Amino acid sequence: MPRNPVVLTLFALPATLIFLLFFLGPFIYFVVMSFWSVSLFRLSRDFTLVNYLDVYREYGYSVAFTFAIALLIAVIATLLAFGFAYLIRFRAGRLGPTLLFVTLITMFGGYLVKIYAWRTILGTTGILNTGLIELGIIDEPVSWLLYNPGAVVATLTHFLLPFAVLPLYGSLRGISDAQLAAARDLGARPLRMLIDIVLPQCQPGILVAFMLTFFIAAGDYVTPRLVGGTATAMAGNFVENQFITALNAPQSSALAVAILAVSAGTVLLLRAVMRRTLAVR
Amino acid sequence: MTTRFARIVWFVFGAAAVFFMLSPLLLLVLFSFGRNSLASFPMRGVTFDWYRALFANQDFWVAFQNSVVVSLSVGVTSVLVGMLAAFAFARMKKRRAGPLLALLTVPLMMPPLVLALALFSAYAALHIPLSVWTVVPGQVVFIQPFVILVVYARMADFDESVIDSARDLGASPMRAFLTVTLPIIRPTVIGAALIAMALSLDEFIITYYTIGGGLTLPTLVWGMLRRSLDPSINALATLILIGTLGATMLAIRATRYRG
Amino acid sequence: MTASAATAVASRPQADRPPLVRLRGLTKSYGSMVAVKPLDLDIQSGDFYALLGPSGCGKTTLLRMIGGFTEPTAGTVEIDGVDVTRMGPERRPTNMVFQGYGLFPHMTVRQNIAYGLKLAKLPAAEVETRVKEIIGLVRLEQLAERRPDGLSGGQAQRVALARALVMRPRVLLLDEPLAALDLQLRKAMQEELRRIHRSIGGTFVFVTHDQGEAMALANRIAVMDAGACVQEGGPEEIYGAPRTRFISTFIGEANVLPGRRQGGRVTLEAGGSFADAGADEAVVVVVRPEAMALGGNLPQGAVKLTGRLADSVFLGPYVRYRVELPGGGEIILHSQDFALRHRLAVDDTVEVGWTTDVQRVLADR
Numbered sequence: 001m002p003r004n005p006v007v008l009t010l011f012a013l014p015a016t017l018i019f020l021l022f023f024l025g026p027f028i029y030f031v032v033m034s035f036w037s038v039s040l041f042r043l044s045r046d047f048t049l050v051n052y053l054d055v056y057r058e059y060g061y062s063v064a065f066t067f068a069i070a071l072l073i074a075v076i077a078t079l080l081a082f083g084f085a086y087l088i089r090f091r092a093g094r095l096g097p098t099l100l101f102v103t104l105i106t107m108f109g110g111y112l113v114k115i116y117a118w119r120t121i122l123g124t125t126g127i128l129n130t131g132l133i134e135l136g137i138i139d140e141p142v143s144w145l146l147y148n149p150g151a152v153v154a155t156l157t158h159f160l161l162p163f164a165v166l167p168l169y170g171s172l173r174g175i176s177d178a179q180l181a182a183a184r185d186l187g188a189r190p191l192r193m194l195i196d197i198v199l200p201q202c203q204p205g206i207l208v209a210f211m212l213t214f215f216i217a218a219g220d221y222v223t224p225r226l227v228g229g230t231a232t233a234m235a236g237n238f239v240e241n242q243f244i245t246a247l248n249a250p251q252s253s254a255l256a257v258a259i260l261a262v263s264a265g266t267v268l269l270l271r272a273v274m275r276r277t278l279a280v281r
Numbered sequence: 282m283t284t285r286f287a288r289i290v291w292f293v294f295g296a297a298a299v300f301f302m303l304s305p306l307l308l309l310v311l312f313s314f315g316r317n318s319l320a321s322f323p324m325r326g327v328t329f330d331w332y333r334a335l336f337a338n339q340d341f342w343v344a345f346q347n348s349v350v351v352s353l354s355v356g357v358t359s360v361l362v363g364m365l366a367a368f369a370f371a372r373m374k375k376r377r378a379g380p381l382l383a384l385l386t387v388p389l390m391m392p393p394l395v396l397a398l399a400l401f402s403a404y405a406a407l408h409i410p411l412s413v414w415t416v417v418p419g420q421v422v423f424i425q426p427f428v429i430l431v432v433y434a435r436m437a438d439f440d441e442s443v444i445d446s447a448r449d450l451g452a453s454p455m456r457a458f459l460t461v462t463l464p465i466i467r468p469t470v471i472g473a474a475l476i477a478m479a480l481s482l483d484e485f486i487i488t489y490y491t492i493g494g495g496l497t498l499p500t501l502v503w504g505m506l507r508r509s510l511d512p513s514i515n516a517l518a519t520l521i522l523i524g525t526l527g528a529t530m531l532a533i534r535a536t537r538y539r540g
Numbered sequence: 541m542t543a544s545a546a547t548a549v550a551s552r553p554q555a556d557r558p559p560l561v562r563l564r565g566l567t568k569s570y571g572s573m574v575a576v577k578p579l580d581l582d583i584q585s586g587d588f589y590a591l592l593g594p595s596g597c598g599k600t601t602l603l604r605m606i607g608g609f610t611e612p613t614a615g616t617v618e619i620d621g622v623d624v625t626r627m628g629p630e631r632r633p634t635n636m637v638f639q640g641y642g643l644f645p646h647m648t649v650r651q652n653i654a655y656g657l658k659l660a661k662l663p664a665a666e667v668e669t670r671v672k673e674i675i676g677l678v679r680l681e682q683l684a685e686r687r688p689d690g691l692s693g694g695q696a697q698r699v700a701l702a703r704a705l706v707m708r709p710r711v712l713l714l715d716e717p718l719a720a721l722d723l724q725l726r727k728a729m730q731e732e733l734r735r736i737h738r739s740i741g742g743t744f745v746f747v748t749h750d751q752g753e754a755m756a757l758a759n760r761i762a763v764m765d766a767g768a769c770v771q772e773g774g775p776e777e778i779y780g781a782p783r784t785r786f787i788s789t790f791i792g793e794a795n796v797l798p799g800r801r802q803g804g805r806v807t808l809e810a811g812g813s814f815a816d817a818g819a820d821e822a823v824v825v826v827v828r829p830e831a832m833a834l835g836g837n838l839p840q841g842a843v844k845l846t847g848r849l850a851d852s853v854f855l856g857p858y859v860r861y862r863v864e865l866p867g868g869g870e871i872i873l874h875s876q877d878f879a880l881r882h883r884l885a886v887d888d889t890v891e892v893g894w895t896t897d898v899q900r901v902l903a904d905r
Binding site: 008009011012014015016018019021022023025026027029030033080083084087091092095099101102103104105106107108110111112113114116117118120121127158161162211212215216218219220221222226236239240243249252253256259260 | 291294295298299301302303305306308309312361362363365366368369370372373381384385387388389390391392393394395396398399400402403406418419421422423425429476479480483484485486499502503506514515518521522525526528529530533
């Protein structure tokens with residue numbers, strides 16, 4: 001393979017062009033649009049902050065709600081994923097590869113399918129209700145399973161769990177058995193071992209897992225729409241509404257930018273906190 | 282020496298996690314063969330009626346055709362483009378390749394809705410008519426990072442001396458690439474292509490916004506979900522699952538991925 | 541133990557003191573696979589003790605049972621008179637230097653070494669003194685603030701050693717301590733280990749598959765084969781008087797000549813015979829190459845064999861000859877008679893031999 005910098009640049013060019021033309025360009029345009037406005041269904045390209053004011057005035061609650069629910073999902077998914085990745089790496093022995101395989105095959109594929117599956121499981125005539133009735137545990141279907149924030153949390157956690165397991169497993173793989181044995185030999189109990197040896201080395205994995213789950217959860221609109229019910233509209237739903245129904249792309253864009261900013265801020269904050277708490281004393 | 286208690290706790294946790302990950306998908310497959318018109322217990326026997334209904338649906342064949350076209354195009358494009366980029370990064374210094382890699386991975390972290398709306402707005406502003414061909418680059422932009430990461434990881438532990446040997450024995454750079462490098466990394470490339478196609482086949486949000494009036498399998502699911510409780514949706518969902526999970530399994534086989 | 545008994549013990553010669561590590565009936569099996577067969581072993585305080593054997597012989601499993609990382613299927617581990625069989629490694633007065641070292645990559649050398657002391661909640665001042673002392677002992681002063689990924693193999697090895705030694709273990713366990721190092725470094729580290737052992741006077745137990753390393757370091761060696769300890773003793777004893785054919789060839793080079801004992805006389809398959817009391821049975825005669833003599837150097841009363849000189853190599857301190865025997869066997873011999881080499885040519889018919897006092901006659905099983 002060539003080492004020539006010109007050739008290397010040529011090699012990297014197509015991917016970079018696709019990135020620029022179909023991501024960065026449109027994304028910048030989309031962000032710029034948030035400073036425009038719409039009047040009489042026409043875009044007016046004069047700079048204004050009114051959309052952001054509206055985000056603050058009208059969507060403050062929904063952004064906060066979205067933030068809370070995404071945080072909850074990201075925390076649950078990251079914790080579960082950490083436990084599962086730890087199990088694969090250190091506890092499962094010969095079953096480890098099989099568990100990893102399960103994680104991988106559930107990762108790719110089935111976004112809508114998974115949401116739909118949860119809807120059929122949790123609905124009043126769904127699998128869980130009819131199953132429980134069949135087993136005689138309940139007499140009539142319970143309706144509080146579906147169309148609430150809990151259903152959104154369950155569905156998105158299910159969808160995002162494999163995405164969180166992989167980076168964490170990647171980090172854990174770098175920790176040798178000898179390191180853990182050495183820590184134990186030097187007097188570390190399991191909890192100390194986790195805090196002193198495992199977590200500090202997992203920092204990048206934790207961050208990626210959290211970031212992936214948090215960003216995707218915060219930006220999702222299909223899940224709340226299909227299993228969340230009317231009371232669980234997340235910011236993504238308003239982004240979509242403004243864009244499609246109200247035909248107010250600038251407002252939609254401002255709201256999306258606000259979610260992204262809140263998400264990015266959260267991740268940066270988490271990183272700073274982890275740096276401090278997991279530092280070697 | 283693990284205590285028996287810890288062992289039991291880990292076993293229960295592992296079993297519960299696997300159940301949580303797999304059971305929704307398995308139930309879906311199960312009920313696609315159920316005689317019930319709703320996915321509910323008890324199951325009233327096995328039937329292929331929902332598949333028959335699905336195959337009789339004209340929209341299904343349109344969506345199927347579009348999905349095949351898009352998946353193949355996205356698979357081929359993202360593998361070609363991603364493989365070249367991965368080669369370039371593998372040859373660069375880590376300090377330079379790292380940030381570039383991170384940059385190209387940004388679309389992966391983006392909520393798909395933002396990607397979709399941004400692309401839709403850009404296409405609209407440039408008066409580009411929407412079709413399956415506007416879907417392809419939109420998918421490639423977030424699928425190519427997967428390919429780059431997988432191939433880059435393979436190239437990182439590639440023994441370069443085999444190429445030097447080929448060159449020493451008189452192969453031109455191109456010939457060395459075709460006869461030595463490519464055969465060695467072929468499983469990885471095939472794996473990456475399969476993963477790319479699985480991701481593409483399943484992609485819904487970007488497709489929905491950039492295809493115009495067209496249909497793919499996921500957008501067909503979406504339509505069916507909103508219209509009615511058509512049980513053939515179970516059959517359709519199962520087919521999508523088989524497509525994506527099958528491709529992923531083959532990909533794992535091919536790359537012998539271990540994390 | 542009563543006071544008078546204790547005095548009596550103390551006054552006895554060294555080997556009769558109660559052992560620091562006492563293994564009794566120690567066994568490990570994984571399902572039907574037996575890794576370590578019931579085994580008794582005593583390790584004295586101050587010993588530099590080698591567990592020597594080919595890979596898969598159970599030596600590492602044995603070491604891990606002493607350290608508490610592997611739970612024995614049966615038997616007991618006693619350290620300093622205390623039964624520690626059911627204790628985890630964190631409660632045993634042992635520390636281990638792991639194969640591959642297990643250094644913590646996110647900590648500096650100093651933090652690695654201080655880790656155990658901090659866990660033991662020692663006062664900061666004492667932690668600092670002890671860490672400093674041990675860093676001096678293993679000569680890591682220049683590298684104390686580095687992270688492990690910036691260290692060479694030999695340096696990482698010394699950090700691992702320091703991290704274990706700083707805990708002042710009653711027994712220091714080392715799992716193939718030098719296996720990852722290249723030959724030259726290994727020789728240097730052997731010397732380093734001997735120096736450290738001398739200067740702190742502790743008890744070291746190490747696992748190795750390299751007989752040269754066992755000889756170079758240990759004052760006692762347990763040779764293991766297929767999960768059992770086949771011979772235990774000082775290096776001279778094991779080299780000079782190997783108890784089995786396996787030990788004779790595993791430790792150093794040896795000529796193993798099959799033969800048969802009949803009516804108090806051993807006759808070798810390759811010819812030659814000598815008187816040897818014992819039961820009538822198949823035997824092997826083991827002779828070290830340096831105990832063999834060639835041609836005119838044969839001493840009086842030697843057992844003699846005739847063969848064809850197949851190869852002679854000058855190796856510096858000695859000449860190595862290979863003699864092919866009629867019937868397919870061969871003999872390796874080392875000679876320091878350099879003049880002889882010029883009088884012999886390959887393909888010459890030569891006589892080799894040895895006196896019966898340098899040979900070992902072992903039942904061939």
